[in-house]
Amino acid sequence: MIIDCHGHYTTAPKALLAWREAQIAALANPPSRREKGTIAISDDEIRASLEGAQLKFQRERGTDVTIFSPRAAGMGHHIGDATASLHWSQHCNDLIHRVCTLYPENFVGVCQLPQSPGVPPDTCIGELERCVNELGFIGCNLNPDPSGGHWTAPPLTDRYWYPLYEKMVELDVPAMVHVSSSCNPNFHHTGAHYLNADTTAFMQFVTADLFKDFPALRFVIPHGGGAVPYHWGRYRGLAQDLKRPPLGDLIRDNVFFDTCVYHLAGIELLLRIIPADNILFGSEMVGAIRSIDPETGHYFDDTKRYLDQVRGLTAADQHKIFEGNARKVYPRINQRLAAAV
């Protein structure tokens, strides 16, 4: 079985975005009583949104199931307040739940959290519990910068985040560290902000004792870990100079990298540097890059092809990357997949 740990519902029916646009327009003059409201999307519309995109690519590329979450750029935690973020997150998560209910063999849910700048993440616990306990989700996406490029929240290693981490550990769900769109003109979202957040989070983990406090807490750093594997020597040296534990010890049970790196040379570096136990297959499909690489004639984000081309990858390691590690990091996937058969 091949599990893609990183897929977003970037092709959701237009009614979702229309609801969001109306919500944002209403923020200027909010009504005294704010309600979540409803969004009319039919099952057929959901099917149509997936059949020509994610499902088609699963079939073509030979992958089986995608750990699926709302569009990352769409989370927009910096827009509006915590109530707006909650209503929007609930709609996005509800729609993911419908996808997973329609296609239980193809999609397993990961939730968007209703984060909001300056609001402690404790407020996200209710939605996390709802998604895991009621909707059968297996993890969450955690935004280390709900301000959208101004980086005003404390580092992920600050006790500010601990109540959420306690709940994650209790529910046995991991978080993918994933920022959203950027309202800072310095940062292109998919070309800078995403990768910077990955790099930033990793260095936060290097410099703090978060995993001593939470030995069972697990994070997936997407986009192949940002700049980290390429600069692994720098990080090994920094850890050493700062009297921190060796990186292998740091990441072993707690920090994982996906394979969203869109060329063979990058994937080869990732597999050469990061232990196979800490790599999860991911493609970010349909996502950041939607076109075909003229150098290969294949989609940039068909990351399975790169993995298939890596020489010397043992069958055991291949199994870990494609399936075993996802089952380990997102253990709730096991009951979902068993129920889907």
Next chain:
Amino acid sequence: MIIDCHGHYTTAPKALLAWREAQIAALANPPSRREKGTIAISDDEIRASLEGAQLKFQRERGTDVTIFSPRAAGMGHHIGDATASLHWSQHCNDLIHRVCTLYPENFVGVCQLPQSPGVPPDTCIGELERCVNELGFIGCNLNPDPSGGHWTAPPLTDRYWYPLYEKMVELDVPAMVHVSSSCNPNFHHTGAHYLNADTTAFMQFVTADLFKDFPALRFVIPHGGGAVPYHWGRYRGLAQDLKRPPLGDLIRDNVFFDTCVYHLAGIELLLRIIPADNILFGSEMVGAIRSIDPETGHYFDDTKRYLDQVRGLTAADQHKIFEGNARKVYPRINQRLAAAV
């Protein structure tokens, strides 16, 4: 000849830092008339600060000359105002000039600019001219985020920066894109902020027509280009999806990467991905990582060793990376080196 394009005076005599600390302390109650003042450092102190460090490493590693600038983390553009930044920058640059005068065969100067948050970079032109025309410097370090981690300045492609670029082109000097320390607790300076800035600047260049406006403008992106070579497929795809020119065209005459990547696998990726015409040897010595890699028994930042180990690097490409490209990107180095013999 081997030219190291990236060295900082991290070992400057203590009197420099003492002056800076006194300056910062005085910011709370600034005198009505603010003066640059003087710093008493003897030639012998300068010699002592280099003989056991940069000069020793040059000899041991077999490199010849370092393009040398003030300590990057020390620039601290976010501290105080433009006057404070000017006085501090002048002292730092004056000291680099003394180093280059004492050791004209070993060091060629690159200046710190007196940037300050919210202050247009036009105010840096005077110091750039002084350093190039009077002190014989051959380039500058340009900080895309003078706020120190809050990223409040416009992108490097904004017309905000154009007056400075006009002067750089007129003087025929490049800039290394280099942030300073971070006052944002999210960003460790050498472990996140530096690499993020490299990644961010590159994506800004991808999305704008800066080099159409300034065909002769040249930037060196340090630290091996941040996350960029590792994610080269992502950037090729983004450029294609955004209808931007191919990356090879973008960087050809304008964007260069140094080799400050502290492990062989990273250097091999860099050389596999980036054309040899766009790579400059650099070590960041003495800098971010000061210790010996227990896996190799050699200093992490001895980047020449990695380059020497890369298989299949032609003599022609080796010459470009070690010498030719530095002479091309920093053309004023030619007269400095000729005068030094």
